[in-house]
Each structure stands twice: as structure tokens, then as C-alpha cells.
Amino acid sequence: MALSHYKRCLEKHLLKSNRKIGLLAFIALALLFVLWSTREDSVRNTIAENRKNSKYSYTTNRDSLKKNWVPKNLPKDHISTYDLNKLKTTSDPLNNKEKILILTPMANFHEEYWNNLLALDYPKSLIELGFILPRTSEVDKALKKLQSKVKQVQSTTDKYSKITILRQDNDSQDSQLEKDRHAWDVQRERRSQMATARNSLLFSTIGPFTSWVLWLDSDIVETPHTLIQDLAKHDKPVIAANCYQRYYDENLKKDSIRPYDFNNWAESDEGLRLAATLPEDQIIVEGYQEIVTYRPLMAHFYNQNGDPAEEMALDGVGGTCLLVNADVHRDGAMFPNFPFYHLIETEGFAKMCKRLGYEVVGLPNYLVYHYNE
Numbered sequence: 001m002a003l004s005h006y007k008r009c010l011e012k013h014l015l016k017s018n019r020k021i022g023l024l025a026f027i028a029l030a031l032l033f034v035l036w037s038t039r040e041d042s043v044r045n046t047i048a049e050n051r052k053n054s055k056y057s058y059t060t061n062r063d064s065l066k067k068n069w070v071p072k073n074l075p076k077d078h079i080s081t082y083d084l085n086k087l088k089t090t091s092d093p094l095n096n097k098e099k100i101l102i103l104t105p106m107a108n109f110h111e112e113y114w115n116n117l118l119a120l121d122y123p124k125s126l127i128e129l130g131f132i133l134p135r136t137s138e139v140d141k142a143l144k145k146l147q148s149k150v151k152q153v154q155s156t157t158d159k160y161s162k163i164t165i166l167r168q169d170n171d172s173q174d175s176q177l178e179k180d181r182h183a184w185d186v187q188r189e190r191r192s193q194m195a196t197a198r199n200s201l202l203f204s205t206i207g208p209f210t211s212w213v214l215w216l217d218s219d220i221v222e223t224p225h226t227l228i229q230d231l232a233k234h235d236k237p238v239i240a241a242n243c244y245q246r247y248y249d250e251n252l253k254k255d256s257i258r259p260y261d262f263n264n265w266a267e268s269d270e271g272l273r274l275a276a277t278l279p280e281d282q283i284i285v286e287g288y289q290e291i292v293t294y295r296p297l298m299a300h301f302y303n304q305n306g307d308p309a310e311e312m313a314l315d316g317v318g319g320t321c322l323l324v325n326a327d328v329h330r331d332g333a334m335f336p337n338f339p340f341y342h343l344i345e346t347e348g349f350a351k352m353c354k355r356l357g358y359e360v361v362g363l364p365n366y367l368v369y370h371y372n373e
């Protein structure tokens with residue numbers, strides 16, 4: 001009996017202890033809930049008070065963002081419709097108010113280039129500019145100069161419709177010196193990088209309202225002021241000017257000119273024969289003694305007394321000064337950064353245009369001038 005009495009006493013004691021523990025736990029939880037609720041109310045009140053006293057409210061910031069980021073010409077339903085069938089690309093772009101996109105890959109900034117660009121006899125309101133620069137410390141100096149000039153012109157009433165500046169996200173050649181850029185052993189890598197940069201610039205800037213794309217190298221420092229009209233009046237899908245360079249002739253002791261861009265050429269039988277013998281991944285580059293093609297180079301067909309409007313059929317083009325009907329690019333003609341029929345970059349672009357059925361021509365007696373380093 002003593003044992004059973006002991007068990008009953010123990011059970012009663014444990015039951016009372018469990019009740020006390022449960023009661024204490026409940027009180028503790030209730031206290032924590034009250035404290036947490038009080039803290040949340042305090043935080044909410046503080047936030048509300050801060051918003052009330054703040055100079056800018058949430059609503060104000062939201063409205064400000066709308067004003068800053070929603071284009072003024074965006075329809076209310078936020079859907080823009082363009083009928084490309086009505087887009088004009090004619091031989092008289094000025095009178096038809098056609099929009100021109102001037103694209104320039106840039107590694108060096110020359111004052112003469114910028115001044116020549118500003119002097120073009122075409123309304124800036126109908127011109128968009130696009131630039132792409134390598135991401136190197138050396139080119140950072142050129143970028144600062146470009147940004148300064150852009151800021152100046154865009155702060156006036158006579159400003160360009162739009163200006164876009166891009167930095168390359170791919171590798172680029174370290175040295176931008178002329179002798180290093182044109183060395184034979186770097187041509188495939190350099191031209192591939194240039195092709196990638198050109199494509200990035202083109203695809204990032206061309207719009208549904210672009211009629212013509214003018215590729216103009218940053219080293220082109222002198223052109224006729226009517227460059228756009230002069231090239232467009234030929235009404236060709238792709239047309240190239242002849243790029244020369246001014247220099248001082250030590251032998252004749254006078255200023256003279258010499259050919260510079262040898263990438264404008266017509267195909268030759270030797271060029272076709274050579275291409276047929278090469279591996280698929282090898283390229284042919286003009287203007288180098290390492291590869292002889294006997295292709296007629298437009299640079300050698302300049303006639304001082306010739307007609308500037310004379311045309312020459314081309315199979316390869318350079319990118320120093322090249323006017324392209326925007327529809328050619330829209331149809332898929334780009335700058336291959338890989339061997340395309342043994343051609344690459346601008347020369348590969350010309351080949352692609354021909355494969356798409358577009359005519360490619362050049363003007364041997366119409367000169368633009370390259371910077372002389």
C-alpha cells in the first residue's frame with residue numbers, strides 16, 4: 001500500500017508541475033506577441049512619419065520616373081507601329097527628309113574628323129550618330145574628347161536627332177598605331193574584332209525610320225560637304241567613295257595625295273582560283289604582298305580629270321566611307337567576323353550583299369581623305 005500511495009502522490013505532483021510550466025509558457029508567448037506588435041506599430045509609425053516629413057513622397061518619385069523614362073512620342077497604349085513599306089530611300093534624301101544614320105567605330109579622336117562631320121550639308125535634325133569605342137585606357141582619352149564635343153553640339157538648337165556612344169564588350173587590338181593596325185600577321189584577328197564591333201554598333205542603333213546608313217571611319221578628316229547627297233543620288237544599295245591620303249612628297253618637294261583604302265576591288269580570275277585552293281578558314285586580304293590576287297583595286301583607278309560621278313562595279317568594299325541603303329542591312333547583310341567565302345569584315349559584307357542580290361559600286365574619282373599619322 002505504501003508503494004501505491006507513493007505513485008499517486010508522484011502523479012499529482014507531476015500534473016501540477018506540467019500545468020505550471022504550460023501556464024508560464026503561455027504567459028511568455030503572450031508577452032512576446034505584445035512586445036513584437038508594439039515594435040511593428042512603432043516601426044510603421046516611424047516610416048509613416050518619415051514619409052510625411054520627407055521632401056519627396058513615394059507618389060512623387062513614381063511620377064518623376066514616368067516623366068523621365070516614358071518617351072514623349074509613345075502612344076497611350078504603348079504600342080508603336082511602323083510600316084516599312086512606306087519608308088523612303090531615294091536618290092534625293094534631302095528633299096524627301098530621309099533620316100541618315102552615321103556610324104563610326106572609333107579608336108582615336110581627331111578634331112578634323114569632328115569638324116568635317118559638323119560641316120556636312122545635311123540637316124542635323126535628320127541625322128543620328130553612333131559611335132563604338134574599344135574598352136582600353138588608351139581609348140579612354142578619345143572617349144573624353146568625343147563626349148565633350150557631343151555635349152557642346154547637343155546643347156545648341158542645331159543639334160543631332162540622336163547620338164549613341166557604345167563601349168565594346170569584346171577584345172580589341174592593344175595598339176592603335178597605324179603601322180600596328182595594318183600589320184599582315186594581325187589582320188584576321190583585327191578584322192574579326194572590327195566586324196564584331198561594327199555589328200554591335202549597327203544592331204544597337206538602326207531604327208525603323210532609318211533610310212540610309214553611312215559608315216564613316218574616325219580617320220576620315222576631309223570629304224565634300226555634300227557627301228550624303230552625292231553618294232545617295234546614285235540610288236545604289238551599296239556605294240563606296242575612294243579613300244586617299246594627303247602627304248608631303250619629299251622627292252617632288254610638294255604636297256601630294258596617294259591611295260589609302262585598298263579594300264575596294266573587283267574580283268579577278270586569279271582571286272577566284274586562289275580562293276578555290278585555300279582551306280575554308282583562311283582569308284584573303286587585299287593590299288599585302290603576302291597574297292597576290294591581281295584584283296583591280298579602285299584606289300588605282302582615280303583620274304584627276306575624270307568624272308566624280310563615274311561608277312565602278314565592285315566585289316569588295318572598305319569601310320572608310322560607305323553608304324548603304326538601310327534595307328540592305330535589314331535583309332541580313334552584316335559584317336562577318338568569320339571567313340565568309342575567304343573574306344571577312346567589310347569585304348565579307350560586300351560578298352554577302354552580292355549573295356543577297358544587291359549591286360555594289362564605287363566611285364573611283366570621288367575622293368575622301370584619311371588622316372595622316
